[in-house]
Amino acid sequence: MPGRIVEWIDQRFPLTSFVKHELTGYPTPRNLSYWWNFGFLAGFVLVLQVATGIFLAMHYKADVALSFDSIQHIMRDVNYGWLLRYMHAVGASAFFFVIFVHMARTLYYGSYRAPRELMWWTGQGLLLLLMATAFMGYLLPWGQMSFWGATVITNLFRATPFFGDQIVIWLRGDFTVGDATLTRFFSLHYLMPFIIFGAVLIHLVALHTVKSSNPSGINLADKDNIPFHPYFTTKDLYGLGIFLIIYSIFVFFIPNSLIEPANNIPANPMQTPNHIVPEWYFLPFYAILRSVPNLVGGVLAMGLSVIIFAFMPFLDRSRIPGGARYRPIYKLRFYLFVLDMFILGYVGYVPPTTQTILIGQIATVIYFASYFIIPFISVKEDAWLFKRGLPPEVMALIEKEALDKEERKQKRLRRQGDIT
């Protein structure tokens, strides 16, 4: 019977061939490591957030007089409401964790390089959407951190030339963060995840066009590709199991470690908490904001620090595939960058003192410098590595790429010749 239904559908819609071609039979490099699990995990967390979010929204009330109470209603009275809320709150952190690892993987192995630039840029778009979604969600419980976080972040737009103040008021729909802000944030917080779904779809269509990269950096011959199912379904599910164990430890045993104590105090527009900090996933960027002693400069630096990822395909001029795998200097740069992120995160967390501000400023300079030196180190490193010698299959690939490029150029020239 199911066979007949599938047959009926197949005559009208390419169901079986789609599943076979794009899902189960999708040719995947056999040497993908566990670092390649994180894309799947991100998709899983997205579904988890939407599921818990929809059920929370059945009990949540977006109204400054009711929000805080409705969260307590969820935590105390709703059946398993505490579980839904902790799953959602921890899930937001899990989402960023998974995405950060996913991005670090991409940076390390150079997966952003041609022909995967569009994947990198859609990924960048996803990061921005995720940040916006999480930021707006964080206002919803209407605690002290929610309120002051939203106040500070909406005030960033004061840096806009000419219309700064008007834009801030327009964003809030009020002179301060108020009822209008809360209701629009709820509306958008509900909407954005579905836009994220759409963006994920584009991300995946691009992936299926250019195919997965792999740790060796070498485009594997067809014999080294294996079907996604059953090999990567089982590998992804095993990885999911590990992820869920860690996630559950947070949800069931230390959920409050991810919720700032001050967010258990209702929002009070008349009093700012002594120590306001954003969620951990914003800390490095927040530290960069605080490191620049000027409103506009700080905002620009922070914006640039997030957008700068997008320039990676242009900055990295190396012709050697595989990212850090064959490139010791690029590898060093990668680890320094990660370390710098941790330092910035720490600086963003502690209250500003002259000491931490200085550390933050040094780390900020290192942050940007680590990008600006990439074009230089990638060229110099290439020269050095070519002289020292690279594995033959890597050399072969580089030569092939150079030939392809040449051929494309010739073709283009010929075509132009034909026309004129």
Add this chain to the structure above:
Amino acid sequence: MRTLLKIVLLSCISLSAWANEAVLDKVNLENDLKSIERGADTLMGACHSCHTLKYVHYRDLLNFGMDKQKVEAWRGDQPLDSALVAQMSEADAINMFGKAPPDLSLMVKAREGGPNYVYSYLLGYYQKPDGSTGNHIYPETKMPDILNSGGSTEGKQHAEVQAQARDIVSFLTWVSDPHEAERLRLGYYVIGYLIVLTTLLYFVKKQVWSKLN
């Protein structure tokens, strides 16, 4: 690298300096019904005149299993469904202390240090040379030394006050997260299950991949 190390070290030092602003005593919470009920009793006598617990209702105390007679005595003629609202009105309180006493339902969760903070604060009173009382943990507090911790620094009396504070904090901890016990219990099952499932998945993955070579 050396400078980096120095920076990291410096950072650690400044972190600990900041965390040590006030040294908190550690409280050994008891989360059995009896201590929580004792804590409720003390709280209803000592704190409830001024502090509200707006997210806690008399019915919640009954559902938790507290003694029916006690709950009836506490609620008087208020309905079971009503919250634990302070006896003193907020206006009166502001008149008297210059500041409204905060709601206690989430107090343990709302302070850095959690139960330890509340415990240390309740016991943090001391007698100043000029006869007035101060508090080590929260010097600006407007609340009087309810448990008389400043006046009972020795022997049996001291131990009694400590026990009272511990009971109150046990109650407030339960109240701030009433499903905590259930959450922990469920957590063991969920994680136990996930370990079994993940082990199975590991073997499935291994078997499937073993075909490749």
Add this chain to the structure above:
Amino acid sequence: MSNTSSEPISEQLGDGNRRDFLIKVTSVVGGVGVAAACVPFVASMNPSTDVLAKAETEVDITDIPAGGVRTVAWQGKPVFIVHRTPEQIQSVSTTANALDPVPDSQRVQHPEWLVVVGVCTHMGCVPNKEGLGWTCHCHGSQYDDSGRVVRGPAPKNLEVPPYYFVSQNKIIIGKVA
């Protein structure tokens, strides 16, 4: 799993069987987990404890005068508590007019006190107290002072909720003693 050594082909088969078995067990365990994970989501849509708390309503009936009616909310529905006068009790002593004949004695615990859910059994409007009994203005049904329907279209008598007297002047609706 036992026939691995007999024939060359069975070696593969045996392995295949073992694999199938492992996959089956894992699928069942995983399926149970997914089903269990749905429980909190489904359960969260059931009435929460504060709603359930409204399942019982405590009413002090001291100050309802003879002949008076008090309407209280029970589970969000109106409940009429009538302090009946001898005249009212007299008016319902027979089942002559009732369309759904039940003796008054089966509908009350004390003759002076009638407790009924004020929801018309026709389409759910709230009937109005008019003289002896109630009239429902939606479609004209009439009830007597025992809450029994005396004129259609309502098919049944007003429902008597579970309740009991905690003391002489206090009742709890929603629960029997």
